[in-house]
Amino acid sequence: MIFAKQALLSSGWASGVRLDVTQGTITKIETQQQAHAGDVTVDTLLPALANLHSHSFQRAMAGMTEYRMAGKDSFWTWRDLMYKFTSTISAEQVEAIAAFVFLEMQEAGYASVGEFHYLHHQPGGMPYDDLGELSSRIASAADVTGIGLTHLPVLYTYGGAGQVPLKAGQARFGNSADQFNALVDKAKNAVSSLADDCRVGIAPHSLRAISPDDLKAVLAARSNGPIHIHIAEQPKEVADIQAWLGARPVEWLLANTDANEDWCLIHATHMTEVETKNMAQSGVVAGLCPVTEANLGDGPFNGQAYVNHGGAFGVGSDSNVLISLTEELRTLEYSQRLRDVARNIMVKGEGSVGAKLYCGAAKGGAQALSRQAGDISVGNLADLVAIDSTAPALCALRQDQILDGLVFAAKDTVVTDVWSAGRHAVQTGRHVKRDEITAAYTSAMHALVASL
Known part of the structure; x- marks a missing residue:
């Protein structure tokens, strides 16, 4: 049983809450209780x-791409440096880095991750004897x-629009579409050894890295699970897709797929x-x-209009240059304020911006990863995070202000405990396997840097 002095349930705030968790699922909730x-x-x-978008291996690059090169630095110059980095990284290093990244996510308050995984083959491009070798490494890190x-093998077939x-x-x-479908089967085998809440989806990388025919082929082969795709990240990408397919990326995707x-x-x-x-309005x-969009100079999302039309959203750490749940949420809101020269934007009508950001991202992230989660209710997975409301950043706030304080005034250090489908991996602010995972990561990084 879990006892909380206070908890944000699907019905709202409650005090003296006891939760019964059975096989990873919340089976009973009582309020106005005492701890047993x-x-x-x-x-x-x-x-x-849920952290709905991660390229875990890119965490190892953090701090290596912040030197201004001659001319105008951009996403595209960053990408060239990333390609050089991936030319040497080994399977063992991929696993060690992913494990450390997942640990950091959990300590920041995330219970789950969507690993958008496009590093498939050996250096030079030759497939491993086991096509799913690196997917297996991601599964081991999750284990x-x-x-x-939610493992998301990526279809990446072309170098540009x-x-x-x-x-x-x-x-x-x-990978070709056929080879990709074989890879997905391998990934499913790798993930099948994990807990029942773990799953596999697919990720056509972007319209610039695939073709319409390949997209149709992989969608037709898919039986279930989420579908993730990069889209409209950069103006050049938008212009290239419009010149090639005759429509802007989001426009084309909504018109040519059953995006739902x-x-x-x-x-x-x-x-x-x-x-x-x-x-x-499509339901996606x-x-x-x-944080990554700011780091790469992508630009801000059309947040206010999207929220006003009822759009679902979640957040992810993408390049993992910084893994911080609170920083993702506050940067989302602050990007809107800086663009619009206004305050309190990511909420329709009146209300708490922190609550809208946090609860919206909780529900949208769960939807994106196909997890029965997003709020605390009977029948949902026990994806739970505990914070310390007596911490200096939060101690002066009313109950209805806690999420505003968490999003705008606190650091992730207020996180004390995290459960992923009932697995209590973070206790008193620290992952239970931090020492061994950190040691493996440090060793992998020393070897990787020496090979660059």
Whole structure:
């Protein structure tokens, strides 16, 4: 049993809350209770968020791409450096880095992750003997950390819009549609050894890295699970797709696929008002990565219009340059304020911006990862995070202000405990396997840097 002095349930705030968790699912909730002997006792219990978009291996690059090169630095120059980095990283290093990244996510308050996985082959592009070798490494990292994994193998076939051949730096990513479908089967085998809440979806990388025919082929082969795609991240991408396919990326996708609640559109940074409205009303989730989008100079999302049209959204750490749940949410709101020269934007009408951001991202993230979660209710997975409301950043706030304080005034250090489908991996602010996972990561990084 878990006892919380206060908890944000699906019905609202309650005090003296005891939760019964059976096989990873919340089976009973009682309020106005006292803690019993043997209960895990916490201060404030919230639904834990899903980190809906991660490229875990990129965490190892953090701090290596912040040197201004001659000319104008951009997403595209950053991408070239990323390709050089991936030319040497080994399977063992991929696993060690992913485990450390997942640990950092859990300590920041995330219970689950959508791993958008496009590093498939050996350096140079030759497939491993086991096509799913690196997917197996991601599954192993999820196993050791206990995080809830939605694994998203990526279809990446071309080097640019118009079916441009892959560049040398993209060789480790490339698969035909048929080879990709075989890879998905391998990934399902790898994830089948994990807990029942873990699953596999698919991720056509972007319209610039696939073809319409390949997209049709992989969608036809898919049986179930979420579908994630990068879209409209950069103005050049929008212009290239429009020149090739005759429509802007979001416009084309909504017109040529059955984009619905199973889909998550990552970034969607550059949209018209019509695209924004149509995307919001389609039922898809906007996968927003505000820290990475700021780091790469992508630009801000059309947040106010999207929320006003009822759009679902969640957040992800993408490049993992910084893994912070609170920073993602506040950067999302602050990006809107800086663009519009206004305050309190990401809420329709009146209300708490922190609550809208947090609860919206909790529900949207769960939808994007196909997890029965997003709020604390009977029948949902026990994806839970406990925070300390007596911490200096929160101690002066009323109950109805706690989420505002968490989003805008606190750091992730207020997180004390995290459960992923009932797996209690973070206790008293620290992952239970931090020492061994950190040691493996440090060793992998020393070897990787030496090979660059």
